[in-house]
Amino acid sequence: MTREYLKKATLTAKSDASEVHETVKTILADIEAGGDDKAMEYARKFDKYEGNVLLTAEDIAAASALVPEKLKRDIEFAHANVKRFAEAQKATVSDVEVEIVPGMIAGQKAIPVDAAGCYVPGGRYSHIASAIMTVTTAKVAGCRHIAACSPPRPGVGVAPAIVYAAHICGADKIIAMGGVQGVAAMTFGLFGLPKANILVGPGNQFVAEAKRILFGRVGIDMIAGPTDSLVLADKNADPLIVATDLVSQAEHGYNSPVWLVTDDRALAEKVMEMVPDLIADLPEVNSQNAAAAWRDYAEVIVCSDREEMAACSDDYAPEHLTVQAEDLDWWLDRLTCYGSLFLGEETTVSYGDKATGTNHVLPTSGAASYTGGLSVHKYMKIVTWQRATREGSKAVAEATARISRLEGMEGHARAADVRLAKYFPGVNFDLTADG
Numbered sequence: 375m376t377r378e379y380l381k382k383a384t385l386t387a388k389s390d391a392s393e394v395h396e397t398v399k400t401i402l403a404d405i406e407a408g409g410d411d412k413a414m415e416y417a418r419k420f421d422k423y424e425g426n427v428l429l430t431a432e433d434i435a436a437a438s439a440l441v442p443e444k445l446k447r448d449i450e451f452a453h454a455n456v457k458r459f460a461e462a463q464k465a466t467v468s469d470v471e472v473e474i475v476p477g478m479i480a481g482q483k484a485i486p487v488d489a490a491g492c493y494v495p496g497g498r499y500s501h502i503a504s505a506i507m508t509v510t511t512a513k514v515a516g517c518r519h520i521a522a523c524s525p526p527r528p529g530v531g532v533a534p535a536i537v538y539a540a541h542i543c544g545a546d547k548i549i550a551m552g553g554v555q556g557v558a559a560m561t562f563g564l565f566g567l568p569k570a571n572i573l574v575g576p577g578n579q580f581v582a583e584a585k586r587i588l589f590g591r592v593g594i595d596m597i598a599g600p601t602d603s604l605v606l607a608d609k610n611a612d613p614l615i616v617a618t619d620l621v622s623q624a625e626h627g628y629n630s631p632v633w634l635v636t637d638d639r640a641l642a643e644k645v646m647e648m649v650p651d652l653i654a655d656l657p658e659v660n661s662q663n664a665a666a667a668w669r670d671y672a673e674v675i676v677c678s679d680r681e682e683m684a685a686c687s688d689d690y691a692p693e694h695l696t697v698q699a700e701d702l703d704w705w706l707d708r709l710t711c712y713g714s715l716f717l718g719e720e721t722t723v724s725y726g727d728k729a730t731g732t733n734h735v736l737p738t739s740g741a742a743s744y745t746g747g748l749s750v751h752k753y754m755k756i757v758t759w760q761r762a763t764r765e766g767s768k769a770v771a772e773a774t775a776r777i778s779r780l781e782g783m784e785g786h787a788r789a790a791d792v793r794l795a796k797y798f799p800g801v802n803f804d805l806t807a808d809g
Contacts, residue, residue: 377686380642381674383631398554398583405558413564416555423526428565429537429548437537449539452506452729459731460514460750467754477766484754486516487593491560491570493577494524494540496552500533501576503728505540507735507748508575513544515753519568520545521560525552553577557584561592574748576601576735595748599739602631603723604692604712606683607645608699609638615719616641617648619696620672621664622724625656628666633690634674635683642674684708691743693736694723713742764797772803779807 405412417423426433441449471481492508495501505522512520522540524532531537532550540548547567551559557577563569572593573585585594603623607616620632636642653664677683680699687695688711695712697705702717709715713736714726727734735748762770771790778786787805794803 376678377682378676379673380639380676381646381672383671383673385629385670386631394579394583395587398580399587401554402558402584402587405555405564406562409562410564413551413555413559416553417551420555421526421550421552422528423531423550425526425531425550427550427559428567429532429550433531434537434541434548437532437534438541440534441538445535446538448729449502449506449535450542452503453510453539453543455729455731456506456510456733457514459733460511463750464514464754467751467756475766475769477763478760478770479762479766480758480760482756482758484756486518486753487571487755488517489519489568489570489572490515490517490521490753491557491573491592492520492522492540492545493557493560493573493575493581494522494536495575495577495581496524496527496533496536497578500536502533502535502539503734504575505536505545506543507733509540509543509545511733511748511750512574512753515750517753519547521547521549521567521570523549523551523556523560525556526550554580554584557581557588561588572753574735574752593752595735595752596737596741596745598735598737600629600631601626601694602633602692602738603694603696604633604635604687604690605696606687606699606705607634607636607638607641607697608680609641610700611636611638611641611698612719613641613644613648616698617645617652619722619724620645621649621652621656621668622722623694624653624664624667624672625660626663626667628663629671630663630667631671631673632667633672633692635677635686636675637677637679637683639676642676646674680704681708687711688743691737691740693738693742694726696723711743713737713747767793768798772805775803775805776807779805 490512494505522545560570574595691711693713696716775787775790
């Protein structure tokens with residue numbers, strides 16, 4: 375089995391990793407020490423916005439009035455789909471109670487975190503769908519308080535469609551603040567907000583670094599890099615659709631990798647021929663992003679057969695994985711490393727990004743090899759409990775005492791000893807670690 379690169383990337387996502395750590399660390403420390411005033415200082419510097427930080431009901435109504443009715447219906451459609459899928463996900467987690475040994479009962483409970491902070495990008499593009507994906511799942515999970523934070527534009531504020539989406543999806547507060555200062559506001563509980571227990575949502579390199587630094591004192595969905603996508607295509611795939619799907623994801627940004635893996639050289643060459651024209655036909659900013667991503671990060675790989683294609687895909691562990699090949703069930707059973715899978719020409723990453731119902735906040739930069747994307751489960755704590763009768767604790771106490779002594783943890787052993795002595799007076803137990 376072989377892999378032949380018809381196009382090899384000159385850069386990787388790690389090649390462009392900027393030295394932002396110290397900058398972000400300084401901003402976070404300044405805001406934690408200086409509170410609301412320092413956050414506002416950074417907001418004026420970076421957001422260049424002087425309006426309300428916490429949107430009022432009147433602000434939300436005014437923004438919503440600017441959203442065309444057709445777009446409102448589309449947002450509501452996408453929200454309903456995401457909500458339906460999140461509810462189905464939540465139903466897969468249930469409270470459990472099991473009798474481990476007679477009289478010893480253990481269980482689990484699924485408890486939502488109290489406060490969620492949802493970051494919604496609004497710089498290069500207004501990520502309406504990110505508001506839907508993050509706020510809806512937090513709401514379905516049962517979070518008591520949900521804050522949505524998005525960068526405002528000078529003289530305009532947060533994009534009206536983002537405001538409308540966050541509002542109808544269940545955000546309790548909408549914050550007009552972007553970047554590190556927005557993340558800090560949710561984490562530190564500024565402007566009267568509760569401190570977030572978890573931060574979710576995509577963002578630029580500064581937002582990602584802020585989440586990385588804060589992880590531990592607050593939960594996060596994942597540390598995300600540039601979005602990436604891989605298409606698996608065989609000889610039956612439509613080269614125009616394959617090329618269009620690759621370009622559609624490359625427009626995310628100059629450093630967004632896209633990969634084509636195929637066992638058909640003719641298809642690969644045709645796609646490579648078509649991509650530049652499709653990129654050139656995009657609006658200027660989109661075209662510039664896609665052109666740079668295709669030039670520096672894209673790869674086209676020809677494999678010997680479908681097993682090698684699948685192995686190649688698993689090695690890349692893409693955020694988005696599309697299969698345009700025969701025998702979709704085989705691919706579904708075989709593939710193991712991806713953030714979200716799109717089977718067949720009839721669906722596309724764009725559907726999942728906007729309105730299918732599956733979440734578009736997904737692991738990037740190979741992280742799909744060990745984790746999945748944002749789901750209702752990310753907001754849930756799976757906790758355990760136990761209780762026992764005195765008789766039910768007997769065998770457990772004996773084993774605990776002996777194991778503890780073998781480990782050298784005498785205090786642990788005595789916590790078992792004292793119960794045995796109380797519950798079973800006069801009974802002689804062998805609680806030594808000796809054989």
